[in-house]
Amino acid sequence: MKQRVAAFLRDKLNYDVILEKPRDRSFGHFATPIAFSLAKELRQSPMTIAQEIASSFGEDAIFTAVESVQGYINFRLSETFLDEYASWALSHGDQFGSGDKKGSILLEFVSANPTGPLHIGHARGAVYGDTMLRLGRHLGYDITAEYYVNDAGNQIDLLGVSLQLEGRSSLLGESVQWPEKYYRGEYLSDLAKEVVNEFGADALRDESRQKELALWAKDKILALIVDDLASVQVHFDTFVGEASLYDEWDRVMAKMGDSVYLSEGKTLIKSSQFGDDHDRVVVREDGRPTYLAGDIIYHNQKFERGFDHYINIWGADHHGYIARVNAAVSFLGYNPDKLEVLLSQMVSLLKDGEPFKMSKRAGTVILMSDVVEEIGSDALRFMFASKKCDTALEFDIEELKRQDSSNPVYYVQYAHARIQTLIAKSEMDMETIMAAKLHGLSADADGLLFEALLLPEIIDDAFESRQAQKLPDYLKALAAKLHKFYYDTKIIGNEDEAKLLKLLLVVALSLKTGFSLLGIEAKDRM
RNA sequence: GCGCUCGUAGCUCAAUUGGAUAGAGUAACGGACUUCGGAUCCGUAGGUUAUAGGUUCGAACCCUAUCGGGCGCACCA
Numbered sequence: 001m002k003q004r005v006a007a008f009l010r011d012k013l014n015y016d017v018i019l020e021k022p023r024d025r026s027f028g029h030f031a032t033p034i035a036f037s038l039a040k041e042l043r044q045s046p047m048t049i050a051q052e053i054a055s056s057f058g059e060d061a062i063f064t065a066v067e068s069v070q071g072y073i074n075f076r077l078s079e080t081f082l083d084e085y086a087s088w089a090l091s092h093g094d095q096f097g098s099g100d101k102k103g104s105i106l107l108e109f110v111s112a113n114p115t116g117p118l119h120i121g122h123a124r125g126a127v128y129g130d131t132m133l134r135l136g137r138h139l140g141y142d143i144t145a146e147y148y149v150n151d152a153g154n155q156i157d158l159l160g161v162s163l164q165l166e167g168r169s170s171l172l173g174e175s176v177q178w179p180e181k182y183y184r185g186e187y188l189s190d191l192a193k194e195v196v197n198e199f200g201a202d203a204l205r206d207e208s209r210q211k212e213l214a215l216w217a218k219d220k221i222l223a224l225i226v227d228d229l230a231s232v233q234v235h236f237d238t239f240v241g242e243a244s245l246y247d248e249w250d251r252v253m254a255k256m257g258d259s260v261y262l263s264e265g266k267t268l269i270k271s272s273q274f275g276d277d278h279d280r281v282v283v284r285e286d287g288r289p290t291y292l293a294g295d296i297i298y299h300n301q302k303f304e305r306g307f308d309h310y311i312n313i314w315g316a317d318h319h320g321y322i323a324r325v326n327a328a329v330s331f332l333g334y335n336p337d338k339l340e341v342l343l344s345q346m347v348s349l350l351k352d353g354e355p356f357k358m359s360k361r362a363g364t365v366i367l368m369s370d371v372v373e374e375i376g377s378d379a380l381r382f383m384f385a386s387k388k389c390d391t392a393l394e395f396d397i398e399e400l401k402r403q404d405s406s407n408p409v410y411y412v413q414y415a416h417a418r419i420q421t422l423i424a425k426s427e428m429d430m431e432t433i434m435a436a437k438l439h440g441l442s443a444d445a446d447g448l449l450f451e452a453l454l455l456p457e458i459i460d461d462a463f464e465s466r467q468a469q470k471l472p473d474y475l476k477a478l479a480a481k482l483h484k485f486y487y488d489t490k491i492i493g494n495e496d497e498a499k500l501l502k503l504l505l506v507v508a509l510s511l512k513t514g515f516s517l518l519g520i521e522a523k524d525r526m
Numbered sequence: 527g528c529g530c531u532c533g534u535a536g537c538u539c540a541a542u543u544g545g546a547u548a549g550a551g552u553a554a555c556g557g558a559c560u561u562c563g564g565a566u567c568c569g570u571a572g573g574u575u576a577u578a579g580g581u582u583c584g585a586a587c588c589c590u591a592u593c594g595g596g597c598g599c600a601c602c603a
Contacts (some may be wrong), residue, residue, distance in 0.1 A: 071545095072545085388539080
């Protein structure tokens, strides 16, 4: 809708006009501060310019009124325009708000190590990434969702050790010497039992089989993670394993040329040229590659696959890593501007008002699956999607679990359910409703209609600004308007019943479309 | 110490990215319908936007300094 209006204004005035929401809806549907920015170059007061522009509009198809107020220009849309746009939206169903944006994007997110099930901290990145995925696809982008599996390195060795020790301790009753760092949790004792069934108890004692067991366990755990993700409606297109990349190492090294050098038996890259504190080791003295090496090959592979744009969603604790990867991408001969790294800030937990630290060793990890079981996928997704991802956020554990009717997701779902109830209750048939013209609406009804029709702009804005929380914010506002309208206006039996039901159908459409982009079910009954 | 980042109502978060009177939820208090679903609605109260300067028609947003929190500063991933 906004695009149509903006395009109309561009034709008419010959420059791009920024359209905003007016402070007060009684001013009109849209407003622009354009006169302020023109004031300087025209050397006239904003008021005069605004008046001049406003008076240049006569009767036309889109606006019924164009007024200047204190330098702002306010536009009021015509009923014909709004009704035609609403009818168009209803006939397009859940394609409402979709776009024809061009370009392919590789979106990498979650990428949690396959050493344990997802905990609540992972949920934020998963929900945020998946919401961006859904928004982008709705807008027309060709997006591939990818999970990078760190299946090489120390943590895999540690997994093998932990698995054997866990089995020997809990299944074989041996007293074992736990190392400094190790994994623990219910999933490990389950896996140990499987080891005994599949490989025999001896496998738990044979140190030479640690690697084999670790790799076997890694696949099992990845399957757990995939299940965890599926339980919150998150699905990936591709999984890329770190271990599978190292065959490419020599070729990738050669590609980086003299940006790589040897020093004291180690191989380093000149990442300090890109704002990194110092150059980074990529191959140790003993020939083992570092984590960065894997990421360099991975990003080389990403760019060789030829996407138009790349988005990585990382936890904020990796922010120091951006310079290194940018340096590597550049050394490989690619444009680092194509790689966009979005940081999802830490989720910190409170218990009884005190900071609560999840610890794998102490067994105090709060699993995402436990929270999903407690509050459900819809509530969890709405909660995480509602938070702007670049601010750290705190959750009280008890509050997290207590979230019931106080959770805004139910407020929004209730709005949708109310509309469905009315539609079911009314004796009007769909044809009559659709044929009604949305003319002569009250100010409240007009405001509700306009709000519901804003969805496409919200989707576009939420994706392009990478701020997914704008969608839940919008849905909450739309639901609030609906509830208020419902309270004030009796619909069934109203002389304008057909008209009002059509209006409510538009609201329901926006709610349902918005929900589906959040991976949440729009309920007809609650 | 250096780098990045954040600081908005008691709490959790917004603010159309520099625009009109800084808004929601929640907690507190008070109220509403014998009526389409009370998981609702309305009201009261709550703010020197961490602090001090600066930039301009205009600042929560940009610049500088200070204070405070988070994260990073590995040959771990």
